[in-house]
Amino acid sequence: MTRLLALLLAAALGTASAHTEVTVLSPTSTRPVTAPRTVQLSFGEPVNLRFASFRVLPMPNGKTPAEAAKLALALKADAPQLVNLGAVPTGMAAKLSLPLKPNLKAGPYLIVWAVLSDDGHPVSGQSLFRVR
Structure with missing residues (x-):
């Protein structure tokens, strides 16, 4: 019984972190x-x-995705370089849809996010996509 409790506690702590x-x-x-x-x-x-x-923006020339992500997060949410529109809703959500400006030009774009985990740790990331 003690062993089972120890396993359950370890699993719960692993999930919480x-x-x-x-x-x-x-x-x-x-x-x-x-x-x-x-x-x-x-x-x-x-x-x-x-x-x-x-943030969603055209990939800047001469920058790595990590460098561009850092620059993007420093921009205000309504910066003209960004192609995402409108304010992000508030509240809790597991899914999010970011509207984009119409008629994006061909080329690479960077999606950047920064959120807080449930445990309070900041989590950020980026991903590229290409418009043809």
């Missing part, structure tokens, strides 16, 4: 797409959108 991650992202980098109207993100657990940042 896990960080939020993006489980579904669209569009992806696998193949070029026609100009999308939205970017879709799904997380492994609901995140508090009040403490989250999302």
